[in-house]
Amino acid sequence: MTINSSRAAGVVLPVAIGFGIGVLLTITTSYGYSIYKQHHHDDDNGTGHGKRQKITLADNTVASSSDGRDIRIGVEGLIGRTPIMKIKSLSQATGCEILAKVEMMNPGGSAKDRIALAIVEQAEAEGLLRPNSNDIVFEGTSGSTGISLAMICRAKGYRAHIFLPDDTSTEKIELLEKLGAVVEKVPPASIVDKNQYTNAARARAEQIMSHHEDNDDDDDDKNKQAIFADQFENEANWQAHFDHTGPEIYAQLGDSLHAFVTGAGTGGTISGVSRFLKPLLPNLKVVLADPPGSGLFNKVKYGVMFDLREREGTRRRHQVDTLIEGIGINRLTNNFDVGRSLIDDAVRVTDKQSLAMARYLVERDGLFVGSSTAVNCVAAATVAKQLGPGHTILTVACDSGARHLSKFWKAVGPIGGELSHESLDQILNQRD
Structure with a gap:
């Protein structure tokens, strides 16, 4: 072989390989999209809420150039496509795979x-x-x-x-x-x-x-x-999770997911994700994590927020005191209601459990979370215990503990160099 022919082979071979990979990716993407379209028609999954227009965000996510660079455009381009992590301590203690969608990695620090x-x-x-x-x-x-x-x-x-x-x-x-x-x-x-x-x-x-x-x-x-902005009633809220968060989760986990566990403030996350995933995963168990003072637990479990003295829309005293911020509410929002029929169960989480879980995660995983994430993790571990070993449970790591130093983490107290002796079972059995 001549030098020129050798050089030619050295150029042609990588090009051929690259072309082949490109064709494969195109086929794979097309196949994945066809599956998505098969399950998500214009009737919005048959959930009884009629047709709607998909939210199409501006083209500000990625700019790919001819030299192979992958560039996000502005802070808008950094939003979404967050990773999923395995929480090692909770997984080991339950025999389940307990995962978290790490929404705290968005540029603004939260979902x-x-x-x-x-x-x-x-x-x-x-x-x-x-x-x-x-x-x-x-x-x-x-x-x-x-x-x-x-x-x-x-x-x-x-x-x-x-x-x-x-x-x-x-x-x-x-x-x-x-x-x-x-x-x-x-x-x-x-x-x-x-x-x-x-x-x-x-x-x-x-x-x-x-x-x-x-x-x-x-x-x-x-x-x-x-x-x-009207985050509680604006349907752009749950639709953003239906159009983006849900598809991300399915792309990351496929059919392996058994339960999705998260709290609700506006209700957009649990509704949007559930409405996307349930048609694809009919056996998926969706569980609400609810803190003290919130009426959503009773709404899911028993169909009512409170008794007649505290019925929806008439409650005039302040919400029950709790250290938890961001989730829990005493009224039925539109964003929660559009997915309420898809929620299978609810777990009440106390402040004591949340504080103990926050300490547990930082001591054993180096995971420094905010109050709503601590609630989510207590509920996820509870669901894991209910389902038994071998199941995959996904929750949401909403934001970092850095936003909760003066309130929630002040109540957690100092973290020493040695592990506390409190087991996961002891945390789950605590009551306020």
Whole structure:
């Protein structure tokens, strides 16, 4: 063989191999998509909620160039496609494979990045927000959704105006302020109170849009457009999880999943993921993890939130005191209701269990989680014990413990150099 022919072979062979791999990937992708289409028709899985338009986010996820580079475009491009990890300590203790979708690896640090982006880009598509216009996004939140909205607003040229309970952790409030959001703290209250944080955010947005807001800032604020993000009722919430989170999980785990366990605040995650996965995995068990003071446990288990004295929409006292932020609610939201029929069971998790689980995970796995993730892990371990060894259970690692230092982790207490002697069974058997 001549030098020239040898060089030619050295060029042709890699090209042929690369072409073959490309064809294989194309076939595989097409086959996977055909399976998806086979199970997800325009009737939205036959769940009884009618046809809907899929949320198509802007083309800001990946830019692939001819030299093989893979580049995400802006913070928007970093949202989603989060990894799934095996929680070693819980898996070993239960004999099950306990996994977590690590949503804390989104750029804003939580799963709420997904819905913040979906809500904003849907508003843009409808002409309600204009990029780089300083239009205003109002929201009522216990923290994480506000942080995600503040990040997206900064990236797209909007202003975020956030109302939250005044007992929200200091770290979340400071993060919001550092992202440039206007923060208004209000006392915790029932949804029937007009000053409750969600109602306050809605009212302020309506004032702006009706040009009756008395602003102390810019004189031209009356020309700004504003939206109320309305994370609890806005269907862009559950649809974002149906269109993105659910497909990611199925692509990562396929048919191996036996149970999906997560808490609910707005209800978007559990509804969207369940509505995607249930038609593909008919035997999948969907379980709600619910903290103290929330009525969703009773709604799933018994069909009612409370007795007649505390029936939905009439409860006038403050929510039962709990250290848990981000999940648990005493009303039935639209985002929860659209998937409620697909939830098979619910697990009540106490504050003591959550605190002990947070300590357990950081001591044995180096996993430093927030309060809602601790609730999810208690419930996931409970489900693993119920199902028995050999099953695969997925939960959600919502956010990091870094946002909960002054409240939840203060109650956990100091973490010493030695492991605590508390077993998983002891944690699961604790009661407040």
